Amino acid sequence: MTDWRERFPGVSEAEWRDWRWQHRHALRGAEDLARVVALSEEERRGLTVTRPLFRFGVTPYYASLMDREHACCPIRLQAIPRPEEARAAPGDLRDPLGEESHRPARAVVHKYRDRVLFLAGDTCSVYCRHCTRRRITGGEEGGFDREAVAEGVAYVRSHPEVRDVLVSGGDPLVLADERLEELLAALRAIPHVELLRVASRTPVTCPMRVTPALARLLRRFAPLFVVTHFNHLKECTAEAAEACALLVDAGVPVENQSVLLRGVNSTARNVRKLNEKLLTFRVRPYYLHQGDLAEGTGHLRTPLACGVGILEELRGRTSGLAIPHLAVDLPGGLGKVTLQPQYLLAPGDAPGPDGSGHWLRSFAGERAFYPDPPAADCSCPYDAVFYGENA
Numbered sequence: 340m341t342d343w344r345e346r347f348p349g350v351s352e353a354e355w356r357d358w359r360w361q362h363r364h365a366l367r368g369a370e371d372l373a374r375v376v377a378l379s380e381e382e383r384r385g386l387t388v389t390r391p392l393f394r395f396g397v398t399p400y401y402a403s404l405m406d407r408e409h410a411c412c413p414i415r416l417q418a419i420p421r422p423e424e425a426r427a428a429p430g431d432l433r434d435p436l437g438e439e440s441h442r443p444a445r446a447v448v449h450k451y452r453d454r455v456l457f458l459a460g461d462t463c464s465v466y467c468r469h470c471t472r473r474r475i476t477g478g479e480e481g482g483f484d485r486e487a488v489a490e491g492v493a494y495v496r497s498h499p500e501v502r503d504v505l506v507s508g509g510d511p512l513v514l515a516d517e518r519l520e521e522l523l524a525a526l527r528a529i530p531h532v533e534l535l536r537v538a539s540r541t542p543v544t545c546p547m548r549v550t551p552a553l554a555r556l557l558r559r560f561a562p563l564f565v566v567t568h569f570n571h572l573k574e575c576t577a578e579a580a581e582a583c584a585l586l587v588d589a590g591v592p593v594e595n596q597s598v599l600l601r602g603v604n605s606t607a608r609n610v611r612k613l614n615e616k617l618l619t620f621r622v623r624p625y626y627l628h629q630g631d632l633a634e635g636t637g638h639l640r641t642p643l644a645c646g647v648g649i650l651e652e653l654r655g656r657t658s659g660l661a662i663p664h665l666a667v668d669l670p671g672g673l674g675k676v677t678l679q680p681q682y683l684l685a686p687g688d689a690p691g692p693d694g695s696g697h698w699l700r701s702f703a704g705e706r707a708f709y710p711d712p713p714a715a716d717c718s719c720p721y722d723a724v725f726y727g728e729n730a
C-alpha cells in the first residue's frame with residue numbers, strides 16, 4: 340500500500356481513484372515535486388535545463404511511489420530529468436528507429452510488411468525520461484486530430500497486407516473511452532485487420548485508468564492485446580495488479596515490454612523479480628528492450644553485454660515464461676533483432692564424434708552433444724496441399 344494519503348493530504352479516496360483527477364493534478368515542475376520528495380540538486384538542475392526540450396509530467400499516483408529520500412529510486416530516475424538529458428550522447432538520434440522515412444500518413448508508421456504502428460495521440464500520463472518517441476510525445480507535432488486519425492484509418496483500409504495494428508502514440512489510453520472506441524471500431528471494421536494491439540503505460544503510471552468499462556470496451560474488439568511497460572518491481576503495486584486483473588478477467592491478454600535502463604533495472608535480480616511478479620499478475624514478460632538511441636537518453640542506456648549477461652543469469656534459474664526476448668531495434672529503421680547468450684559451441688571448438696551433430700553448453704556450463712538425425716530435409720510435403728503452391 341502506498342502512502343499517498345500522507346503525501347497528498349486532503350485528497351479523497353474517490354478523487355484518487357479517478358483517472359481524470361490524476362491527469363488534472365499531474366505534477367508539472369520542481370515546486371510540485373518538492374512537496375512529495377526531497378529533490379536533489381541534480382534533479383532540480385535537470386528539471387530546469389530540460390524544460391525547453393521535453394515535456395515533464397507525473398501523475399500523483401506515480402509520484403506516490405517515489406522514494407522520498409533517495410534520488411537513485413527507479414521511479415525517480417524514470418520520471419525526473421537529469422542534466423545529462425540535455426546533452427547528446429555519441430550516436431543519439433532524433434528519430435532513432437528511422438520511423439519518419441516509413442510514415443505514409445501522419446498517424447501511421449509502416450515498417451514491416453504486415454504490421455503498422457498507429458499513432459493515436461501525443462500525450463501520456465507520465466513522460467518517461469527514456470521515451471524513444473520523444474519527438475512526438477514532446478508535442479512538437481501538435482497532436483493527432485480527427486483528420487489525421489481518419490487519414491491513418493484510410494491508409495490501413497487501402498493496404499490489404501496489413502493484418503496487425505499496434506495502436507500507440509503517446510499513450511492511447513489517455514483518450515476518453517468514446518474517442519478510443521471510435522478508433523478501435525474503425526480499425527476493427529477493416530476486414531484484413533486480424534489483430535489489434537494497444538500499447539499503454541497506464542497500468543503502471545495511472546492504473547485507475549483501467550476501469551471495468553474500459554476493460555469491457557477493449558474486450559469487444561478481440562483479438563486485442565494490451566502491451567504495457569513495467570520496468571521495476573516497485574511499480575507492481577496493488578493498484579497495478581488490480582488494473583491488470585480487470586483486463587485479463589475481461590478476456591484481454593496483457594504482455595509487458597520493459598526497457599533496460601542503467602541504474603534502474605540493469606541487473607539480473609531486478610529483471611527476474613519484476614518478471615516473476617508480472618506472471619503472478621497474469622502478465623507475460625515479452626520483450627526486454629535495449630535502449631534506443633533517442634536523444635538525451637544516453638545516460639540511461641546500458642552496454643549490449645549487460646542485457647546478454649542478464650539473460651545468461653536468468654536461464655535455468657527462473658521459469659522460462661519469466662525470461663523475455665532481449666530486443667535491439669536497429670537504428671535506421673532496419674527493424675528489431677534479438678540477442679541471447681551463445682549456447683551452441685563452435686564446431687572447431689568441439690567437433691562431434693563423427694562430425695554430424697553439435698556440442699552445446701548448459702546454463703551451468705556443462706557440455707552436451709546433440710546428434711543430427713539421419714535425414715536433413717525439413718520441408719513439409721503437406722504444405723502444398725494445405726496452403727496451395729503459392730501461399
Ligand code: SF4
Binds near residue numbers: 464469470476508
Ligand atoms: S508512456 Fe510511452 S510514449 Fe509516453 S512518455 Fe512513456 S515511453 Fe514515451
